Amino acid sequence: MEIVFDKKLYKLEAIRSAIGAFAGLADFVLKSNQRGIAVKISNIDPEAADIIDGEFANYVLAQMKK
């Protein structure tokens, strides 16, 4: 699973903060490319598999407000 965050809309610090918060539920690999900041999520906790992408994106968005 991969989520690509646009660089103009999401800050790298917010994404890093979210990775720190969700580290116990999955493995995260952060890559920056032309499209934006790509977060590859793998080895996801089965209980969180359905919601992790949405919750992760929401967490990043919440960090943007701070």
Place this chain on the structure above:
Amino acid sequence: MDKKISQKITVDLKIYPLEAIYGASYVFIDRAYLFLEPAGKNKVAITFRPKEDAGAKELENITGEFFNELLNYAFRLNLSKENKKIRQHIIEQALFAASEPAAEKFSDSGLGYGEDDDPLGIAIPWEEKYGQK
């Protein structure tokens, strides 16, 4: 972000600042999953995916409420910009008043209020009123 039902709306950044979008989005993160993407020059697309099994009608309500919240945030940001100078002036005045030396209020001994605090001379010393033990 394409699971179940979702709805995408486009917001013009010339009308609503990005700060307002973040603020309004924050209000809805407990009801829906939101994802922001660029949608051309000065436009942002926001995808809404409800958290629980909500129907299309409920999703429509969420996006409608989002636009109202967006308007609310944009208005507050404008108001905040307009009142910036007044706020700064009030803070400056408060800090200036707080920085005045407080010792002036006290008598020379520094132990309490001076004689000027009883201009009519009606205060009676404790010893005169109750006598000495």
